[in-house]
Amino acid sequence: MYWFNGVAALAPLDQLGHYLHWHWLLISVANLIVIGIMVVTFIAALLLPFPGRRRRKENQ
Amino acid sequence: MRKKAFRPDVDAPKWTGGHTPYDIVKEGTIALLVVAILTIALATVFGSPDVPAVTIKRWSNMAPVDFAMTALSELNGTSGTATYGAPYNNQSVGQQLGPLQLAKWVGDRIPVDAANAFVIDPLGSLPNQAVLTTDLSQWKQASQTQRTSWLANYTKAAATMKFKSGNVNVAAYNAGPVSVLINDLTQMARSGALDQSLVTHAGFYTTDYTLPLLFIADGSYLGNLAEKQHLTGEQWGMMNETGSYPGQAWLWLYTFWYQVPPFSQSGNADVLVWGLMMALTALLLLVPFIPGLRSIPRWSRVYRLIWREHYGQDAPATPPRKPPRADPSASAAPVGVVSSDA
Amino acid sequence: MSTTEIDRQWTTRLRHRVTAKLPPEKLLPDTQPSYVSSWIYVFGVTTLAALAVVIATGCLLAIRGPQWWHGSDIGHFVNSLHLWSVEIFFFAMVIHLWGKYFMAAWRGGRALTWMTGVVTFVVSILTAFTGYVSQTNFDSQWISTQAKDGINATGGGAYFNVLNLGQMLMWHIVLLPIGAVALTVLHVLLVRVKGVVPPFAAKSEVEA
Numbered sequence: 001m002y003w004f005n006g007v008a009a010l011a012p013l014d015q016l017g018h019y020l021h022w023h024w025l026l027i028s029v030a031n032l033i034v035i036g037i038m039v040v041t042f043i044a045a046l047l048l049p050f051p052g053r054r055r056r057k058e059n060q
Numbered sequence: 061m062r063k064k065a066f067r068p069d070v071d072a073p074k075w076t077g078g079h080t081p082y083d084i085v086k087e088g089t090i091a092l093l094v095v096a097i098l099t100i101a102l103a104t105v106f107g108s109p110d111v112p113a114v115t116i117k118r119w120s121n122m123a124p125v126d127f128a129m130t131a132l133s134e135l136n137g138t139s140g141t142a143t144y145g146a147p148y149n150n151q152s153v154g155q156q157l158g159p160l161q162l163a164k165w166v167g168d169r170i171p172v173d174a175a176n177a178f179v180i181d182p183l184g185s186l187p188n189q190a191v192l193t194t195d196l197s198q199w200k201q202a203s204q205t206q207r208t209s210w211l212a213n214y215t216k217a218a219a220t221m222k223f224k225s226g227n228v229n230v231a232a233y234n235a236g237p238v239s240v241l242i243n244d245l246t247q248m249a250r251s252g253a254l255d256q257s258l259v260t261h262a263g264f265y266t267t268d269y270t271l272p273l274l275f276i277a278d279g280s281y282l283g284n285l286a287e288k289q290h291l292t293g294e295q296w297g298m299m300n301e302t303g304s305y306p307g308q309a310w311l312w313l314y315t316f317w318y319q320v321p322p323f324s325q326s327g328n329a330d331v332l333v334w335g336l337m338m339a340l341t342a343l344l345l346l347v348p349f350i351p352g353l354r355s356i357p358r359w360s361r362v363y364r365l366i367w368r369e370h371y372g373q374d375a376p377a378t379p380p381r382k383p384p385r386a387d388p389s390a391s392a393a394p395v396g397v398v399s400s401d402a
Numbered sequence: 403m404s405t406t407e408i409d410r411q412w413t414t415r416l417r418h419r420v421t422a423k424l425p426p427e428k429l430l431p432d433t434q435p436s437y438v439s440s441w442i443y444v445f446g447v448t449t450l451a452a453l454a455v456v457i458a459t460g461c462l463l464a465i466r467g468p469q470w471w472h473g474s475d476i477g478h479f480v481n482s483l484h485l486w487s488v489e490i491f492f493f494a495m496v497i498h499l500w501g502k503y504f505m506a507a508w509r510g511g512r513a514l515t516w517m518t519g520v521v522t523f524v525v526s527i528l529t530a531f532t533g534y535v536s537q538t539n540f541d542s543q544w545i546s547t548q549a550k551d552g553i554n555a556t557g558g559g560a561y562f563n564v565l566n567l568g569q570m571l572m573w574h575i576v577l578l579p580i581g582a583v584a585l586t587v588l589h590v591l592l593v594r595v596k597g598v599v600p601p602f603a604a605k606s607e608v609e610a
Contacts, residue, residue, distance in 0.1 A: 009107025009482065013304035019290055024319050026296045030306040034493070038309075042497050045441040046365040054367060056080050056436040066603075071605035072510025075435050082434035089443070091451035095490055099455050102489070103482035110472060110481075111540035146558035155555040162557035169560035190537040239404055267568025274565065277547035286544045293548070302541055308534075310492050310527065331555035345520045348508035362504040370437040 067355045077370075109302045111289075116258070116272060119281045120249035124223040130279035131245050132218060134178040136211040137239070139278040142174035148274070149173070155331040162331065170270060177274050179245055182257040192244050195237030202236065210236035293318050320347070429594055436599050442505075445498035446593075452491035453586060457579065459484040468538055468571060488530060495523060507599045515596060518589040532574035535564055546570075564587045 018029045108111050120127040133139035137151070145152030146163040147170045154163040172243040183189075184196055199207065217232035235362060248254045258271040283292065291297035298315035302305035317323045318334045347353050357363060364371060408414055462480045463471065471477035500587065508516040535546040546564045553559040562571055 002577075009103070009479075010105050012065050012107040014109060014302075015304060016288065017290065017300070017304035026290075028290065028304070028307065030301070030304050031299055031309045034306045034489070035310050035312075038493055038497060042442075042500055043447070045501070046362070048441050049441045050369075050441055051542065052080065052439070056078070056369065056439055059217075068602060070509060072512075072600050075437070075597075075600045078436045079433035080436050080438075082432060082438075084430060087447055088451065090449045090456060091463050095448060095455050095487070096453040098490060099452075099459075099483050099487045103479060106486070107478065108482040108485040109541065110478065110537075112472075113543055121556075129451045144554075147554060157555075163554055163559070166557035166560045170563060205556070252525060267571070268563070268566040270563060272567040273543060273547055276543065282543065282547070287538065291544055297548070306489065307593045308530065310496065316428075324456070328555075334552055334556050341520070341524060345517055348516055354508070356505065357504045357506040360472035360504065363506070363602055366442055366501070366505060367437055370441050370601050385468035392602070 067359055069351075077237070099175070100140045100397055106305070109305050111302045114274060114282055114285065115252070116249045116255045116278055117252040118274060119279060120246055120254075121349070123279070124228065124246055124250070125221055126280050127219060127249055128223070128228045128242050128246050129218065130275070131179055131242055131249075132211075132215060132238075133278065134174040135241065136215055137174065140174060141178075141274045141278050155328040157328065157331045157335050172274065178258070179241060179270055182243055182254055183241060183259065185257050185261075186244075186248065186253070189244070192240060195240045198237045199241065206236070210234065210238050214238040214242070313337070331357060404460060424572055424591065431594075434455070435442050435598060435600065438598055442497075442501040443553060443598075445494045445595055447503060448494040449491060450486055450590070452494055453582070455487040456484065456491055457583075459487055460575065460579075461532060468536060472539070477478065486536060488533070492530070494525070499523065506602070509599055510596070512592070512596050512599055515592040522585040522589055524580060525578060529578040529582055530575060532570045532578060534569055534573045536567065536574050538567065542567075 013030070020029065020032060021026055116127075131141065137143070141148060143151050145154035146166055146168050149150060149168050149172060150164075153161060155161075180196065181200065185193060186192060200390070202210075214235035215229050215231040217235070220231065222229045223246075226247075228239075228246050230239060231240070232239055232380060245254070248257075255272060258275065259266055259269065261271075264269070286292055286297065287295070289302045290300050293315075295311075296315050296319065298311045298318075299307050299309060314333065314337055316335060318329060323329045324334055341351065343353070459480060459553060464479075466477060471481040502516070502519065531545075531549065535549070536542070536544045550559055550564050553562060553564060562573075
């Protein structure tokens with residue numbers, strides 16, 4: 001059984017990666033994106049309102 | 061009664077405020093579904109890398125001079141493996157962490173005699189090789205001094221080594237059987253027989269690839285492929301993956317130390333970085349007991365964002381409007397402050 | 403058998419200890435304190451969910467063996483599921499760690515909860531490492547030949563041979579998952595026993 005016509009992914013990331021070089025720091029774009037998403041997710045988790053506020057006030 | 065001071069970074073107040081309904085099984089199910097869907101989506105779009113393994117056959121066919129020079133370094137005892145020290149041999153003291161020679165103290169528990177393991181023994185396994193058999197006998201019967209002399213002469217001439225018409229060409233004089241050994245090993249490698257010999261020398265079934273991996277890593281071919289993929293130490297390689305895939309971002313601090321002095325210039329870099337990371341991991345583990353470090357959360361006031369709803373209302377000391385439901389955190393705790401043992 | 407004799411049995415004493423420490427309504431509560439009202443709280447359960455997917459996809463890979471995925475599209479897809487669930491696992495776990503740090507979640511007798519979390523993090527990194535060297539491809543060759551230097555320098559390489567595929571694979575699929583799951587279970591049970599850490603309070607003196 002062949003999925004995706006013999007290709008294992010829609011957009012495989014097999015081509016050589018891009019890297020950012022800034023002074024002593026050398027990081028792949030992929031890793032930078034992952035770390036960036038982590039930081040954004042953390043900040044969003046802190047800031048976004050959590051549902052159920054009215055119910056919590058009623059139970060106080 | 062003796063009053064006990066409340067330590068805000070160690071102790072926690074008892075919660076006497078309200079509770080809200082909470083469906084833990086539903087939460088877990090939703091989390092599982094979300095993660096499963098996200099995983100399927102990422103796998104469908106991006107797949108995963110699978111760069112084929114390097115064989116000794118491929119190495120010796122793609123870079124025969126590099127292979128032959130590596131074989132020579134195994135024979136003349138200058139290769140990475142031959143000079144490694146513990147756990148493979150005692151040719152080097154190895155790395156030191158201050159006065160601690162950890163590797164040396166443990167000893168060579170995975171003994172590898174480079175010249176015999178990588179060159180002499182595999183060649184000896186080939187059948188019907190009249191000339192090779194004679195040369196191997198000559199090698200085995202020679203004294204160490206004689207071997208050293210042959211190797212020195214061959215190594216000097218190997219500076220102009222060429223691979224021509226399927227053979228290793230080195231214009232060496234008084235090199236004894238070395239020319240034949242190196243050339244024959246290269247042919248054995250190019251046929252694929254050396255890959256097999258290094259793995260099945262200890263028996264039919266094996267899952268231990270120590271010998272072929274050490275041999276391949278002693279050459280430049282593997283490292284050159286790695287450098288193209290940004291995987292070497294100086295390239296923060298520990299964090300990276302082949303292609304454009306994200307790698308192991310969580311190793312950022314581990315690989316960072318290798319880029320900066322004194323680690324970047326030290327022959328003991330590996331054990332020094334390990335020691336440092338063990339110490340930092342211990343710090344992380346013991347945060348609850350470390351004054352200052354355990355106070356940063358309170359000083360930084362990030363918690364004011366997390367619990368902003370709580371801080372915007374009455375404090376928990378105010379009597380709740382409804383009787384609290386069974387408090388999951390209450391049953392084993394004494395009334396008052398829930399203290400730590402710190 | 404008399405009641406006293408039954409009470410003295412190991413089984414009875416264990417059951418009493420366990421149910422006293424963790425009665426069913428604490429193990430599977432139906433309420434939570436109202437201060438648990440932030441999205442930061444979802445990352446613990448997300449990490450658990452990711453761990454479940456990691457183990458499930460690992461089991462799928464085990465059905466056909468370590469070489470399967472190189473020659474099969476379905477196998478390669480399952481390998482991709484395993485890789486991305488690991489990425490999500492670490493993503494969620496690190497954000498969970500950041501959140502717990504800034505909540506000073508070790509307060510109120512919860513130091514062991516924090517410590518089991520850190521040890522689980524370290525064990526997870528080791529599990530991921532043994533997984534990388536079990537891929538049986540170029541990545542495994544490079545990672546193992548490089549990592550050996552770090553581990554050998556500590557003396558550990560004499561016993562933990564990263565170039566030995568069989569050893570690394572068995573650590574990856576047997577020993578380390580048992581450790582990771584055991585630590586995770588302990589960590590989660592500690593949260594259930596101690597409850598979710600309350601917010602910081604104003605400094606005050608209390609009765610000892």
